[in-house]
Amino acid sequence: MGKLSTPIIFGAIAVLGAVSLAIIALHQGESISAVWMVVAAVCTYAIAYRFYARYLAGKVMQLNPARLTPAVRRNDGLDYVPTPRNVLFGHHFAAIAGAGPLVGPVLAAQMGYLPGVLWILVGAVLAGAVQDMMVLFMSTRRDGKSLGDMIRTEMGNIPGVIAQVGVLMIMVIILAVLALVVVKALAESPWGTFTVAATIPIAIFMGLYTRFLRPGRVGEVSVIGVVLLILAIIGGGHVAADPVWGPAFTLTGPTLAILMMAYGFIASVIPVWLLLAPRDYLSTFLKIGAILALAIGILIVRPHLQMPAITPFIDGTGPVFAGALFPFLFITIACGAVSGFHALISSGTTPKLLENENQIPLIGYGAMLCESFVAVMALIAATVLDPAVYFAMNSPAAIIGTDAASAAAAVAQWGFHITPGELEQLARDVGEHSILSRAGGAPTLAVGMAHILSNVIGGKAMMAFWYHFAILFEALFILTTVDAGTRVCRFMIQDLLGVAVPKMRETKSWGANVVATALTVALWGYFLYTGVIDPLGGINSLWPLFGIANQMLAAVALILGTVVLFKMKRERFAWVAIVPTVWLLVCTLTAGFQKLFHPDIRIGFLSHARKYQEALGAGDLLAPAKTAGDMHRIIVNDYVNSALTAGFLFVVLTMVVYGVLACLKAWRNNRPTVREYPEAHDLTPGDEAADIARA
C-alpha cells in the first residue's frame, strides 16, 4: 500500500459513484435497481469522509492528538470516561438516529426519488456532518459544554437565552409531530394499537425485573422483552380478528391523541426505572436491529424503484405536503441531510467520552453519514412501492375520498394505475382494514419494509407480521422520544419558571414536577390534537413547521461554529460553516415566510385563517368545522401556528445579527479571542480550577 494506491482506490470510488449517480439521474422509462442508489450513496460518503472530513480535521480545526480531551483530563469513571472509538461510535449513532430520517424522505418521495436522494447526500456531506463534527469539536475543547452554554460564553448572554427558548419551542413542536406520526399509524388499526399498548406492561415487567428480581441485568431482561414483543406482534393479529377485542382496540385519531397525552404525562412523572428506562432498552435495540435488517434486506432483495425520478409535484401541487421543491423539499427532509437536534447530542454525553481529538471525524462526521444512509434506505423503502399505492396511502381523504374505488380513480388522474381490488388486497396482506390516507410516513415505510423483508423471510404470508414489526419499531422509539422529551422539556420549563418562582426549580418537588409536566404535555398536546382533527391530515402543516424548526437549530449551531472559527483567527476557513449556514437560512426563511404569507391556503397560515374568517362572516361553515365554535378554533389555531413560525424566524434572525457582530469583533481583534480550555502546557500548576471557572 504505497502512496500511489490511495489516489487509485479513491479515483475508482469517485468514478463508480459518478456513474451510479448518472444512472439514477438520467434513467428513464422502466424501473431501476435500488442498488445504484446504495452504491452512489456509499461512494459519496467514502470520498467525503476521506477528503472533506480530513480537510476539516487538519486544516480547519487543526485537531491535535496530543491535546487532552475532557474524558482523559477529568476521567472519573462515571461521566467522563475515555471510551474506545468503535464503542463511542455506536453510542453516538444510536443517540442521533431517530424517526426523523425515516419519515422525512418518505414524505419527500412525492417529488420522485431524485431530488430527495441528491439533497440527502449533498446536505449530509456539506452541512449535516459538518455541523455534527464542529459542535463535537467545540464542545470537546470546552470540557463537554452544552450548545446553550457555548452560545452564552462565545456569543453573549442574550443570544444564550434566546437560543434556550428556541430549543424549548423546537422540542414542543418535535414532540407534537412525532406523536402525530404514531397516532396516524395506529388510528383504526387494532393490530398496531394492541402491539404498541402491549409494550407498556412489558416495559413495566422489565422495570420490576431489573429493580427487584435481578437488579441491573439489562442484557437478559432485554432478550426477554424482545421475545415478549414478538409474541405481542403475533398476538396482535389474533386480537384484531377477535369479534370483541378487535373493535375494542380500534380507536379513532382523537381518542389516541388523548391517550397519548395521558400516557406521556404518567410516563414522565413516575420513577424512570418503572417504565421509561426499560422501554428505552427495547426501543434502542429494536431500532438498531431494524435498521440493520433493512440494510441487509435491501442488499439481498435488490428491489427496483417504481417511483419516477421526478414527478410533476415538484411544482407544489402534491397531495402529501404542500409547497414547491424549493424550499419545501429541503425542509421536509431535515434529519438525514442536516438536523439541528444533533447539535444537542454532539454537545451532550459524546464529548465527555471521547478518547482523543483525532477521533472527532469518525464520531462527528462518520456517524452522521450513517444516519444519512438510514434516510437513503427510507427513501428506497418508499419508492420501491407502486407509486399508485404510495399516493393512495399518503393523500388525505379530502382529496382521494374514503374508499378504494375513489382512491384508485384519484391516483389514476395523476397517471398512476391500480385497481380498487389491488388496494384492498394489499390492505388484507398487511393485516389492516384500509391503507388509504395513512399519512405520516410510518405506514408507508412499514409497507415498504414489509415488501422488502417478506421477500427475504416468510414471503406473502409473513407480510402482515413484518408490517406490524415495522410499525412497532417506529412507534416504540417515537414513544420513547416523547416520554424522554417530555421530561427534558419539564426540566427546561422548571428552569425558566424558576426565574420568577424559585420553588419551581426544585426537581424533587412533586408539586413543581406535576405542574411543569402538565404544562409540557398541554403544549405538545395542543399541536397534536389540532393536527389530528385537521382534514388535510395535520402532517401537511405540522411537518414543515418541524422541518423549519430543526433546520433553524442547525443554522444556529453553524452560526456558533462560524463565530468560533473567527475567534480562533481561522476566518479564512470559516466558509465551511458559512456556506451551509447561508443555505439553511435561505431555505428556512423562505419557507417560514411562505408558511406565514403564501396566498395558497394549503401553505399560508394567515390566508387559511382569512378564508375561514370570511366564511364565518358570511355565515358559512367550512369542513371540518361543524359549528361556529369549530370555525373559531381553526382560526385561533392558524394564528397560534403563525405566532410559532414568527417566533422561529425571530430566533434565527437575532442569532444571525449576534453572530455577525461577534464575527466582526473577533475579526478586528488581532489575537485569538476564543474561550477554549487551554492546552496542558499553557496551564500553570494549580491553576486548572481557575481556568475552568473562567472558561
Add this chain to the structure above:
Amino acid sequence: MPEARRASGQADLACLCRDAALRWGRGVRRTAGLMIGQPDYDAYVAHATATHPDQPPLDKVAFFRLHEQRRFGAGSGGFRCC
C-alpha cells in the same frame, strides 16, 4: 515433525480466533450498554481502584441505578433525537 507443527499451528489459530471473538463480544456488549446509557462497569472499577484505593468503588447495582437516574435526570441527559 510436520504434524506436530501443524497441530500447534491449528491450536494457535484457534486461540487467535477465540481471542478475537471474545474481544469482539466485549466490544459489542460495551457498545450495547453505552447505547442505553450504561457505561462499562469494569472500566469504572479499574479507574476507581487506581485513583481512590482508599474508597470502595460502587457495587454493580448501585452503578447501574446511578446511570439509570442520570440518563433521564435533569441537566443534559435524556435528549433523544427526532
